[in-house]
Amino acid sequence: MAPSFDNLPVDDVDDEEIDFSDLREQFEVRLEEGLDTFVVIDGLPEVPEESQQKLVKFLLRKLKSVGKPREDNVFMPLGDDGKTQGFCFVEFATVEQAAAACKALNGTPLDKKHTIAVNKLSDIERYGREGRIDEEYQPPQIDEFQEKEHLREWLGDIEARDQFVMYRGDTVGVFWNEKEAPPEPAVDRPHWTDAFVQWSPLGTYLASVHGQGVQLWGGKSWNRQRRFAHPGVNLLDFSPNENYIITWSHRPIQVDENHPVLTLEEDGKNYVVWDIGTGKPLRSFVTLDLPGPSMDEHGNPIKKKIQWPAFKWSADDKYVARMTQGQSISVYELPKMNLLDKTSVKIEGVMDFDWAPATPKRDGVRDYEQLFCYWTPELGSNPAKVGLMSIPSKQVVRTRNLFNVSDAKLHWQSQAAYVCVKVDRHSKSKKSLATNLEIFRVQEKGVPVEVVDSIKDTVINFAWEPKGDRFVLITAGEVPANAAVPPKTAVSFFCPEKTKGSAVGNFRHIRTIDRKNSNAIYWSPKGRFVVVATVHSQQSFELDFWDLDFEGEKEEKDKDLTANLQLMSTAEHYGVTDVEWDPTGRYVATCASAFRHQMENGYHIYDFKGNLLREEHIDRFKQFLWRPRPPTMLSKEEQKKIRKNLREYSKMFDEQDLIKKNSANRAVVEHRRRLLEEWLAWRASVEEELKAEGIVDALEAMNVGKGDDFKDGEEVIEEIIEEIVEETEEIVA
Amino acid sequence: MRPILLSGHERALTQVKYNKDGDIIFSVSKDHVVGAWFSYNGERLGTYHGHQGALWTVDVDPTTTFLATGGADNTMRLWNVQTGKLLKTWEFGSSIKRVEFSSDGSKLLGVTEKRTGHLSTIVVYDIVQDVDAEQTDxxxxxxxxxxxxxxxxxxxxxxxxxxxxxxxxxxxQYDVKGGELLDNVMVHEPDMPITDMQWAPDRTYFITASKDKTAKLISTKDLNVMKSYNTDTPLNSAAITPVKDYIILGGGQAAMDVTTTNARQGKFEARFYHKIFEEEIGRVRGHFGPLNYVAVHPLGTGYCSGGEDGYVRVHHFDKPYFDFMYEVEREQARM
Incomplete structure (x- = not known):
């Protein structure tokens, strides 16, 4: 009979005899929940029994900040000498309170002599149990010093070539840019990044982005320099001097206990600020949602745009600031990442702010300062305001009131000499829009403001000349509702008037080019040259190369201007999405990135005059980024000297180029000659063979075109041309 | 000279061929009709009717007497070029992808498609050199x-x-007598089908085109890849030009993707490469669908291409085509 529930042989097995110990060990549940509310406070003074009450009360006052344990929750044992022993146990109501107590109070000084240590009881059990700690001191292992590769080694290139990175398909490669020859690879690695690559602002590091975090690479052999384990990272931003990096992920970080770098501190945060030097996190933050409804009218959640970068760096890496829209700006001091003066700067209604991109040199100001510019919209009867705030003093050094403002954009000039506030103003009826430019002359006494209000249409793009005082803007006409084509745009150039002294004159309009489709402005990093382009468009893809200091004749009407505008050339690159100047201002790279569309992905390289030097179509081409260069180490005098002797240098360079070109050409010709000889030799051997084998038809075919029959080309062609002479229609009965 | 547009077909062209003298072009298309045209002026000479399905392939014998065709109606047919009379129909279990005469015209081969129950085969028939004679089964x-x-x-x-x-x-490489496999060489990317193979005039080497975007020049005797031509688009056809050392490649993105992208990206151009230096020399635009076949005039004076767009474009080379020479070629010519 088969065993069933009714007739199980109950008495056969004695429970006691079975050895469960292995199973018990394997599945043991750690019952520590009860003890998790206990903490051990160490480092208390040793007091006689009669003062114990006082000490406990004193201690409870300290603990009040995290929870409210009562007197009988504190157990302070007495030693053999009748004194307390310098420690006590405290029970909290919840585990969270106990954890908070450890975090907040550990290391708090009670008085000059006593600093308390607060730890979880369970932790003491876990780490402090006998045998867990070695009785003898073991000095920590310090790795031998190993010399690292020079991170700026690429700057020592004999020909001063620039590098760029290309991300195409799954492969990332860094290449040397050559004048005429194809780019020379420096390194090429498959699957180097998962999302995108990014250079650090001075070109020292190349950042790759992975699911587990960000990695920095550099040096001659492209070794990994740093790793920042931010799971699910989406975006990253370097500080201008490469001291710090901020990583952001849209999902809050979930830190598990054994994470090597991140601690519970980072749990639930979106932003992490890291120190590049040590590779350690400095502080973390959550994303601030922009104000506004979170649901649309149908009750669906609105996908909000995130502000990027939300954290903005001052020019010298000393401060980083974030705006809480409409309320305040929080300025943090580095490297400690503490809030400056422990409070945010309250600016009611603040919409946007931007740091000066260089340490400002205001007239008559000697103390160290950084500036940022911000604007606030009209609030009730108060006008809209643009302000400049000095940090660390938090003084508003200049404000300006504005009316009828619908939007404003802040544009700093690269040396922080000017900040242009592009103000979109609506008419009283709110029907039409116009743009004013309010230009703050930061370096002049009292920060005077100049207004350019001659612009009729709305300005869609604006750009200052780097290290200069001219600018280009693009205006667009009214957009008819639901129009399929974007409106025509106009490109305008502005420059200061000529003045007698060294001062910069008033800004004057040079010229406007109408009926364009352009929407983007790319100045050469050295100024003077500018590319005005149409990007992200299917219909038009023009690149206009302009020179603002044309060395030809100047038109009479422009004689008071500090510019001589000339269109050098116009190029086209179908599907162009990105335009980038190389850091020396010699080349312009344009690329059609597969991030945006799948059509004719690839890149072009132009010289600054707009001559196409190279074009390459590469499937799934994603990124083309020039490696930035750090600022020059030469003094002003040295630079001047070089500029003066440019002619001699260029003669030398021309010679070098010629030699290189000749040798390259010679190599190509040699190669071709060899190929041709090989081919002819092969043909001769084949012919020989065929003759030996007596294959006639093939030999005959070989002579096609060699004989005279082809050269004479006498061919009789008979053509019959039919013509209808007469046409009659007859009805057949 | 301006290209001549032959617009007699209603559907995509699949193959175009010159006869040995180069005065007639034969074209086959998915519209079931075989066309014959004068290459000089593009005048239509006639059509051959009878096939019941799309046509894949055509070839003409060296004397321009017999015309062989094959198509999706599972038949291979032999025609009298001059009269248009159907001389013979061979039936198979699957469609005929390729027909070709031997260089003396005495043999005809056909390639049959693989289908459930039918393996791909290469069949050879001896052709009786008489238009009135009964051809063998x-x-x-x-x-x-x-x-x-x-x-x-x-x-x-x-x-x-x-x-x-x-x-x-x-x-x-198969032995023609017994059909033994003598050699098999992987010349293109694995699993990228070879779409075309055309001979040099003397048949001592040939060129293959493949979907892997390359064309290869291969010697007949030892299947040695001598040259490789890399492009940026899948190739459907490749031809070797006599007289000048060029090759012509044709292709474009797959026909099924054409409607979803614009012509700009289609790469529907005939590309000229230098045969020996493997460098691109020029491109000829015109088709608005992928090029399914390019054929070269046997005397090297022109070429024609058949496209998915239903047109045959006939081009005659101008003087600069013949005058163009690389420096090293010029050196060679002077010697």
């Missing part, structure tokens, strides 16, 4: 391609071997 040779199906095939010089290109990117 007996295959003089039958090669079964069980490794990977054959897509293209042809006779070598002197009809010593049959060379076949396969779907897996390899080419094979």
């Amino acid at each position: 007996e295959q003089s040779l039958r090669i079964v391609c069980d490794e990977s199906k054959a897509t293209v095939a042809g006779f070598s010089y002197g009809a010593k071997w049959i060379i076949a290109g396969h779907e897996d990117g390899s080419v094979s």
Whole structure:
């Protein structure tokens, strides 16, 4: 009979005899929940029994900040000498309170002599149990010093070539840019990044982005320099001097206990600020949602745009600031990442702010300062305001009131000499829009403001000349509702008037080019040259190369201007999405990135005059980024000297180029000659063979075109041309 | 000279061929009709009716007497070029992808498609050199391609071997007498089908085109890849020009993707490369669909291309085409 529930042989097995110990060990549940509310406070003074009450009360006052344990929750044992022993146990109501107590109070000084240590009881059990700690001191292992590769080694290139990175398909490669020859690879690695690559602002590091975090690479052999384990990272931003990096992920970080770098501190945060030097996190933050409804009218959640970068760096890496829209700006001091003066700067209604991109040199100001510019919209009867705030003093050094403002954009000039506030103003009826430019002359006494209000249409793009005082803007006409084509745009150039002294004159309009489709402005990093382009468009893809200091004749009407505008050339690159100047201002790279569309992905390289030097179509081409260069180490005098002797240098360079070109050409010709000889030799051997084998038809075919029959080309062609002479229609009965 | 547009077909062209003198072009299309045209002015000479399905292939014998065609109606047919009379129909279990005469016209081969129940085969018939005679039903040779199906095939010089290109990117050399496989070489990317194979005039080497975007110049005797031409688009056809050392490549993105992208990206151009230096020399635009076949005039004076767009474009080369020479070629010519 088969065993069933009714007739199980109950008495056969004695429970006691079975050895469960292995199973018990394997599945043991750690019952520590009860003890998790206990903490051990160490480092208390040793007091006689009669003062114990006082000490406990004193201690409870300290603990009040995290929870409210009562007197009988504190157990302070007495030693053999009748004194307390310098420690006590405290029970909290919840585990969270106990954890908070450890975090907040550990290391708090009670008085000059006593600093308390607060730890979880369970932790003491876990780490402090006998045998867990070695009785003898073991000095920590310090790795031998190993010399690292020079991170700026690429700057020592004999020909001063620039590098760029290309991300195409799954492969990332860094290449040397050559004048005429194809780019020379420096390194090429498959699957180097998962999302995108990014250079650090001075070109020292190349950042790759992975699911587990960000990695920095550099040096001659492209070794990994740093790793920042931010799971699910989406975006990253370097500080201008490469001291710090901020990583952001849209999902809050979930830190598990054994994470090597991140601690519970980072749990639930979106932003992490890291120190590049040590590779350690400095502080973390959550994303601030922009104000506004979170649901649309149908009750669906609105996908909000995130502000990027939300954290903005001052020019010298000393401060980083974030705006809480409409309320305040929080300025943090580095490297400690503490809030400056422990409070945010309250600016009611603040919409946007931007740091000066260089340490400002205001007239008559000697103390160290950084500036940022911000604007606030009209609030009730108060006008809209643009302000400049000095940090660390938090003084508003200049404000300006504005009316009828619908939007404003802040544009700093690269040396922080000017900040242009592009103000979109609506008419009283709110029907039409116009743009004013309010230009703050930061370096002049009292920060005077100049207004350019001659612009009729709305300005869609604006750009200052780097290290200069001219600018280009693009205006667009009214957009008819639901129009399929974007409106025509106009490109305008502005420059200061000529003045007698060294001062910069008033800004004057040079010229406007109408009926364009352009929407983007790319100045050469050295100024003077500018590319005005149409990007992200299917219909038009023009690149206009302009020179603002044309060395030809100047038109009479422009004689008071500090510019001589000339269109050098116009190029086209179908599907162009990105335009980038190389850091020396010699080349312009344009690329059609597969991030945006799948059509004719690839890149072009132009010289600054707009001559196409190279074009390459590469499937799934994603990124083309020039490696930035750090600022020059030469003094002003040295630079001047070089500029003066440019002619001699260029003669030398021309010679070098010629030699290189000749040798390259010679190599190509040699190669071709060899190929041709090989081919002819092969043909001769084949012919020989065929003759030996007596294959006639093939030999005959070989002579096609060699004989005279082809050269004479006498061919009789008979053509019959039919013509209808007469046409009659007859009805057949 | 302006290209001549032959617009007699209603559907995509599949193959175009010059006869040996180069005065007539034969074209086959998916519209079931075979067309014959004067190459000089594009005038239509006539059509050959009878096929019941899309046509895949055509070839003409060296004397322009017989015309062979094959198509999706599972038949291979032999026609009298001059009268248009259907001389013979061979029936098979699957469609005919390629027909080709040997260089003396005495043999005709056909490549059959692989289908459930039918392996891909290469069949050879001896052709009786008389238009009035009854053609044989007996295959003089039958090669079964069980490794990977054959897509293209042809006779070598002197009809010593049959060379076949396969779907897996390899080419094979078979003995013409017994049909034994003598050699098989992977010349293209694995699993990238070979789409076309055309001979040099003397058939001592040939060129293959493949979906892997490359064309290869291969010697007939030892299947040695001598040159490789890299492009940026899948190739459907490749031809070797006589007189000048060029090759012509045709292709474009797959026909099924054409409607979803614009013509700009389609790369529907005939590309000229230098045969020896492997460098691109020029491109000829015009088609608005992928090029399915390019054929060169046997005397090297022009070429024509058949496109998915239903047109045949006939081009005659101008003087600069013949005058163009690389420096090293000029040196060679002076010697």
